[in-house]
Amino acid sequence: MNILFLNGPNLNLLGQRQPEIYGQTTLADIEAKLRELAAEAGVTMDFRQSNHEGELVTWIQQAHGKFAVIVINAAAYTHTSVALRDAISAVAVPTIEIHLSNIHAREEFRHQSMIAAVCRGQIAGFGEQSYYLAFKAALQLKSS
Ligand code: CA2
Secondary structure (H helix, E strand, O other), X not given: OEEEEEEOOOHHHOOOXXXXXXXXXXXHHHHHHHHHXXXXXXXXXXXXXXXXXXXXXXXXXXXXXXXXXXXXXXXXXXXXXXXXXXXXXXXXXXXXXXXXXXXXXXXXXXXXXXXXXXXXXXXXXXOOHHHHHHHHHHHHHHHO
């Protein structure tokens, strides 16, 4: 089983700016922990970040036939991107939406997710644990 983790714009700054909102853990720390979990579970994974909407769309399209599950933190594109929604809808790979923060408890414009309706589910508000919970959910999806 192969799992694709995708991260959207500005998440490369994690742990370096605004720690009061997003914590002190870096994206590299999260990737390292996920790689430990993947090794324990005997699965493989890719972990990518892009500041470019089109690159994320291309990666989603290319996931077909290569990955069993996509886990995506689309960051700000969550709230704006019809292109990401269409790509997720078209790819036929079950996709889990995640967020570090509870987007429903923040500014009103963050309450709407353009991708939620085409994802299998959403995990939000648990900080870096959102990634690890999504990893568990991905394993469950494939064993059910
Ligand atoms: O809570 C999340 O995971 C978000 O997807 C993070 C996005 C935000 O636009 C979404 O509404 C919720 C922001 C990612 C930017 O991350 C930064 C990290 C450190 C410093 C600056 C930005």
